[in-house]
Amino acid sequence: MAIASQTVSDICAEAKAASRELALLDAEVKNKAINAIADALEARTAEILAANARDLEAGRAANIGDALMDRLLLDEARLAGIARDTRKVAELEDPVGRLLDEFKMYNGLDVRKIAVPIGVIAVVYEARPNVTVDAAALCLKSGNAIVLRGSSTAAHSNAVLAQIAREAIAQAGVPDAAISIVTGGERDELEQLATQEGMVDLIIPRGGEGLKNALKAVATVPVIYAAAGNCHVYVDAAADLEKAIAILMNSKTQRPGVCNAAETLLVHTDVAADFLPRALKELANAGVELRGDERTRALAGAEAGEIAVATEDDWATEYHDMIIAVKVIDSVDEAIDHINRFGTHHSDAIVTDSNTAAHKFTGEVDSACVYVNASTRFTDGAEFGLGAEIGNSTQKLHARGPIALRELCSYKYVVEGDGQVRG
Amino acid sequence: MAIASQTVSDICAEAKAASRELALLDAEVKNKAINAIADALEARTAEILAANARDLEAGRAANIGDALMDRLLLDEARLAGIARDTRKVAELEDPVGRLLDEFKMYNGLDVRKIAVPIGVIAVVYEARPNVTVDAAALCLKSGNAIVLRGSSTAAHSNAVLAQIAREAIAQAGVPDAAISIVTGGERDELEQLATQEGMVDLIIPRGGEGLKNALKAVATVPVIYAAAGNCHVYVDAAADLEKAIAILMNSKTQRPGVCNAAETLLVHTDVAADFLPRALKELANAGVELRGDERTRALAGAEAGEIAVATEDDWATEYHDMIIAVKVIDSVDEAIDHINRFGTHHSDAIVTDSNTAAHKFTGEVDSACVYVNASTRFTDGAEFGLGAEIGNSTQKLHARGPIALRELCSYKYVVEGDGQVRG
Numbered sequence: 001m002a003i004a005s006q007t008v009s010d011i012c013a014e015a016k017a018a019s020r021e022l023a024l025l026d027a028e029v030k031n032k033a034i035n036a037i038a039d040a041l042e043a044r045t046a047e048i049l050a051a052n053a054r055d056l057e058a059g060r061a062a063n064i065g066d067a068l069m070d071r072l073l074l075d076e077a078r079l080a081g082i083a084r085d086t087r088k089v090a091e092l093e094d095p096v097g098r099l100l101d102e103f104k105m106y107n108g109l110d111v112r113k114i115a116v117p118i119g120v121i122a123v124v125y126e127a128r129p130n131v132t133v134d135a136a137a138l139c140l141k142s143g144n145a146i147v148l149r150g151s152s153t154a155a156h157s158n159a160v161l162a163q164i165a166r167e168a169i170a171q172a173g174v175p176d177a178a179i180s181i182v183t184g185g186e187r188d189e190l191e192q193l194a195t196q197e198g199m200v201d202l203i204i205p206r207g208g209e210g211l212k213n214a215l216k217a218v219a220t221v222p223v224i225y226a227a228a229g230n231c232h233v234y235v236d237a238a239a240d241l242e243k244a245i246a247i248l249m250n251s252k253t254q255r256p257g258v259c260n261a262a263e264t265l266l267v268h269t270d271v272a273a274d275f276l277p278r279a280l281k282e283l284a285n286a287g288v289e290l291r292g293d294e295r296t297r298a299l300a301g302a303e304a305g306e307i308a309v310a311t312e313d314d315w316a317t318e319y320h321d322m323i324i325a326v327k328v329i330d331s332v333d334e335a336i337d338h339i340n341r342f343g344t345h346h347s348d349a350i351v352t353d354s355n356t357a358a359h360k361f362t363g364e365v366d367s368a369c370v371y372v373n374a375s376t377r378f379t380d381g382a383e384f385g386l387g388a389e390i391g392n393s394t395q396k397l398h399a400r401g402p403i404a405l406r407e408l409c410s411y412k413y414v415v416e417g418d419g420q421v422r423g
Numbered sequence: 424m425a426i427a428s429q430t431v432s433d434i435c436a437e438a439k440a441a442s443r444e445l446a447l448l449d450a451e452v453k454n455k456a457i458n459a460i461a462d463a464l465e466a467r468t469a470e471i472l473a474a475n476a477r478d479l480e481a482g483r484a485a486n487i488g489d490a491l492m493d494r495l496l497l498d499e500a501r502l503a504g505i506a507r508d509t510r511k512v513a514e515l516e517d518p519v520g521r522l523l524d525e526f527k528m529y530n531g532l533d534v535r536k537i538a539v540p541i542g543v544i545a546v547v548y549e550a551r552p553n554v555t556v557d558a559a560a561l562c563l564k565s566g567n568a569i570v571l572r573g574s575s576t577a578a579h580s581n582a583v584l585a586q587i588a589r590e591a592i593a594q595a596g597v598p599d600a601a602i603s604i605v606t607g608g609e610r611d612e613l614e615q616l617a618t619q620e621g622m623v624d625l626i627i628p629r630g631g632e633g634l635k636n637a638l639k640a641v642a643t644v645p646v647i648y649a650a651a652g653n654c655h656v657y658v659d660a661a662a663d664l665e666k667a668i669a670i671l672m673n674s675k676t677q678r679p680g681v682c683n684a685a686e687t688l689l690v691h692t693d694v695a696a697d698f699l700p701r702a703l704k705e706l707a708n709a710g711v712e713l714r715g716d717e718r719t720r721a722l723a724g725a726e727a728g729e730i731a732v733a734t735e736d737d738w739a740t741e742y743h744d745m746i747i748a749v750k751v752i753d754s755v756d757e758a759i760d761h762i763n764r765f766g767t768h769h770s771d772a773i774v775t776d777s778n779t780a781a782h783k784f785t786g787e788v789d790s791a792c793v794y795v796n797a798s799t800r801f802t803d804g805a806e807f808g809l810g811a812e813i814g815n816s817t818q819k820l821h822a823r824g825p826i827a828l829r830e831l832c833s834y835k836y837v838v839e840g841d842g843q844v845r846g
Contacts, residue, residue, distance in 0.1 A: 020763070020787065020789070023786075023787075023789075024786060024787065103808060105801070105806065105807065105808060106808070109797055109801065111807065118819050118820070119789070119819060201819050201820075202819070202820060216643045217643075220639045220640075222645075222818060222819075222820045224820075240842070242842075243841070243842035246842060246844050247842065247844060249844075250844035250845055251844075254845055340443070358839070362837045362839075363447060364443065364446075364447065366443070366446075366542070366835075367835065368835060368836065369835070369838060370835060370836070370837050370838070371838045371839075371840070372837075372838070372839040372840065373839065373840045373841050373842055373843075374838055374839070374842070374843040374844070375844040375845050377844070377845040378528070378532065378838060378843070378845055379836075383528065383845070384528065384534065384836075385526065385528060385529070395645065396541050396542060396624050396625070396645075396833035397541070397624075397645045397647075397820060397821040397833065398820040398821040400833055400834055400835065400836075401835075401836050410819035410820065410823055411823055412789075412790065412791060412792070412793060412823065412824075413791065413792045413793070413823075413824050414785045414793050414795075415792060415793070415794045415795070415797055415801060416781070416785075416794075416795040416796065416797070417794070417795065417796045417797035418666070418796050419665075419666035419669060419670065419796055419797070420796075420797040420798065420801070421669050421670060421672075421673035421674075421677070421797070421798040421800070422673055422677055422798050422800040422801055422806070
């Protein structure tokens with residue numbers, strides 16, 4: 001944990017030095033350290049909850065609202081969950097040292113392309129203190145040093161969690177500078193972190209648009225923005241409407257506050273009269289607020305209640321809430337254009353029994369994950385079988401979709417010869 | 424080609440629209456268009472040389488110096504070379520649509536991870552007009568639209584090359600907005616290009632530190648910095664000194680102006696007295712200016728001539744010239760520390776017959792390409808068998824080392840089901 005006199009740059013320099021050792025650690029040593037973190041979280045629960053109580057008290061005094069208070073809250077069950085998730089990271093395959101490619105050059109040189117850690121990863125996040133541990137475990141497993149920067153709302157919780165993790169890994173023989181935290185108290189820290197060229201190899205912000213824009217304005221080190229999700233369900237002319245209802249309801253309502261939840265429903269005009277009255281009714285019954293274009297509003301039955309007029313803003317909005325925008329469109333091409341124009345290139349689904357439509361949609365929708373006859377909610381490292389994830393990328397460079405252990409690695413080429421020179 | 428009234432943002436929007444079509448093109452169509460560019464370069468040689476003559480004349484008037492004049496020069500032989508290289512790009516494997524991974528989720532969902540183009544790539548480059556064609560061919564082959572921004576020095580040459588390429592691909596059925604050029608006349612263009620979020624997916628600067636720093640200060644879209652090379656040859660205690668001489672001379676002198684040429688020689692103290700007098704003499708005979716630490720200077724024979732004192736600046740400098748810095752060190756660890764501290768993480772070589780030393784060096788030197796008993800000069804897309812390259816990355820994200828066709832791709836996950844929803 002940062003002590004008061006340490007600057008961001010000191011912390012990052014220590015992390016960089018530690019990262020050189022981490023890159024060489026055996027899987028066994030890293031796993032032992034990760035499990036030691038889990039053990040320590042359980043052994044020191046009282047201490048963690050006391051720190052969390054201070055954050056909660058401050059949050060209550062500052063009236064931060066129920067949703068944020070809930071995200072901030074730790075209790076025994078949640079801590080046990082964090083410990084369990086941490087142990088799961090220990091069980092995952094070590095991504096470091098994987099042979100990604102191997103070939104012989106024309107002159108006999110042996111080339112191996114080998115996965116290596118990225119180095120120092122800064123993770124900047126908002127209220128949820130579990131991120132402190134999740135992100136630290138994933139970075140440690142992938143041989144990276146982590147510099148954490150949480151929000152001031154969770155400062156006490158994050159500080160004690162990071163300190164406990166540091167002590168645990170040090171006892172397991174891993175340099176404690178593998179896990180560092182800056183206090184999260186000052187705005188300037190973000191800029192300092194984002195400009196530590198040569199020290200910080202990557203910054204991953206986990207938070208809202210404000211955080212992303214703040215970073216974009218200042219960052220000179222590479223950033224992976226993870227990830228707004230304005231996701232779509234498109235019900236095609238050739239859709240099985242039973243499946244369409246199930247996929248729509250799951251994509252929208254199963255967990256509306258996350259990035260892979262659907263925000264807009266597009267319906268082909270050929271099935272709109274059959275599909276929309278029932279779909280809108282089910283959405284309304286589930287408590288979803290409806291916003292529709294003219295054709296949608298005309299087709300809605302009385303049971304769907306009043307439907308507000310959807311504007312361009314609605315097409316572009318990630319509600320993160322029980323609200324959906326609905327539009328009737330005339331072709332799969334129009335659906336694709338709408339999604340590419342208004343979406344955030346995260347997760348989009350087509351419901352169709354037409355191979356032609358499915359092929360066109362998956363080929364032309366420019367998103368990290370494109371679904372045919374399945375819910376958008378599957379975009380997730382754990383669902384994909386990649387283990388835990390540190391976020392979801394909507395960028396096209398390095399990692400697109402779930403950022404899991406493999407995506408926390410870079411590679412190097414190791415070239416071995418017996419004296420070859422270039423002619 | 425940009426017409427006078429088009430803004431950078433107009434050009435990028437057209438490129439974005441074209442990129443959606445490009446992503447869907449068959450290899451055949453792309454290859455036909457690439458070969459059409461090569462044909463047009465040959466057919467319109469006179470026109471190109473006339474434009475180039477105007478740039479050369481302006482360069483002469485502005486006294487830009489012999490090296491720059493040579494980089495600017497086109498003649499029939501060079502143009503034929505560019506056409507030949509362009510046709511080679513057509514012969515390379517299409518990187519788009521490659522199946523990178525495939526798995527079934529626990530619930531039966533089929534997941535395919537498929538290589539897709541990045542979208543719109545802006546390439547910002549300095550004097551050499553051949554980059555206009557090379558970069559355009561590589562981007563077209565990988566399904567990306569390119570926005571070129573050359574230097575004003577080569578404005579006439581670049582403009583006519585880009586225009587010829589546009590006309591050629593349009594005749595081959597590819598949207599001409601797949602290849603665009605901004606004039607390169609104004610400083611502000613760089614900032615505009617670098618902030619076209621949602622339009623430009625990647626910027627690749629090919630040029631010196633000034634260009635890179637200018638971009639770092641303003642870029643909000645992702646950048647791959649390609650690539651300063653402060654490369655090292657380390658002659659280990661267990662080196663075969665014959666091989667060491669050959670590797671050193673090739674790494675330093677075969678083409679000193681490029682990024683994979685060596686800039687610093689490190690010699691283990693155990694072999695310094697045997698190796699250095701001969702090595703320094705050969706370097707001096709080849710016309711290489713020598714800068715050494717105290718131990719190096721003490722060991723140099725009279726035949727090496729006067730050796731200047733190497734400073735910290737020398738260790739950190741990419742000379743791009745017939746100059747070398749030389750240091751005697753005490754261990755492979757010291758060599759690794761020196762390289763990680765002063766190097767640019769590009770290409771570094773150890774000469775040794777010790778497996779232990781080789782293993783340590785390749786494991787701990789934090790560079791894109793690490794060589795055992797081979798010249799640093801092999802870091803090159805063509806040498807690696809990857810086909811042409813658009814640059815060499817010393818970043819750790821997305822692409823490290825040669826940026827060839829595969830590195831000009833992103834990927835998407837296509838997930839197919841029969842109604843799966845998340846529980």
